[in-house]
Amino acid sequence: MRKTVLIVEDDAALRTRCRKFLEWERFEVLVAEHENAAFCILEENRFDVDLVLVGVTRHNQMRIDRLKEHLPDATFLLLSNEPESTREKTEETVSRDVFYPESLVSKVKRLLTPKNETELWRSA
Numbered sequence: 265m266r267k268t269v270l271i272v273e274d275d276a277a278l279r280t281r282c283r284k285f286l287e288w289e290r291f292e293v294l295v296a297e298h299e300n301a302a303f304c305i306l307e308e309n310r311f312d313v314d315l316v317l318v319g320v321t322r323h324n325q326m327r328i329d330r331l332k333e334h335l336p337d338a339t340f341l342l343l344s345n346e347p348e349s350t351r352e353k354t355e356e357t358v359s360r361d362v363f364y365p366e367s368l369v370s371k372v373k374r375l376l377t378p379k380n381e382t383e384l385w386r387s388a
Contacts, residue, residue, distance in 0.1 A: 267376050268292040268311050272302045272331065273319030273343055282317060282343065282368055289369050299327055306334060314376055317343045317368075339375050 269291050273279045276297075283293045294311060296302035306313070316331055316338050328340055 266290060266292045267314040268294065269315045269317060269372060270294045270296065270302060270305070270311075270313045270335075270338075271317045271319075271343070272296045272299055272327070273317065274298060274321075275319065278319070278343070285369050286372065289373075291372070299330055302331065303334060313338045315339045315341060315372060317341050317372075319343045341371065341375060 269286050271279050271282050271286075271293065273282070273295075274297055279295050279297075283295055286293045292311070294302075294305050294309070294313070296305055302316075305311075313335050316335060318328055318331065318340060320342055321327060332338075332340070
């Protein structure tokens with residue numbers, strides 16, 4: 265079953281690059297410029313979202329909290345190229361690893377792989 269990723273990022277070029285990398289790996293990808301657009305997409309399409317990539321802003325936690333209300337079972341990942349020290353702190357439930365779009369696919373796959381499947385691959 266294909267996994268669905270929602271990208272919420274105001275930078276159009278970054279959204280496009282991330283979308284292309286993820287679609288190449290056969291993820292279903294939804295894109296939104298901001299959380300209000302994301303809510304519209306979710307209401308119109310009723311997708312089950314597995315992972316949300318949230319672009320870094322000054323109000324990360326507020327943005328994430330609003331999205332989590334609508335997507336309580338989704339995994340969240342901050343989308344940023346900035347060093348950790350320059351970013352606002354968020355809850356521990358949000359992955360804050362710094363990455364570039366080129367390394368996004370491996371990060372997303374790790375986050376969406378069930379732990380038992382990860383262990384299975386390690387033992388093979």
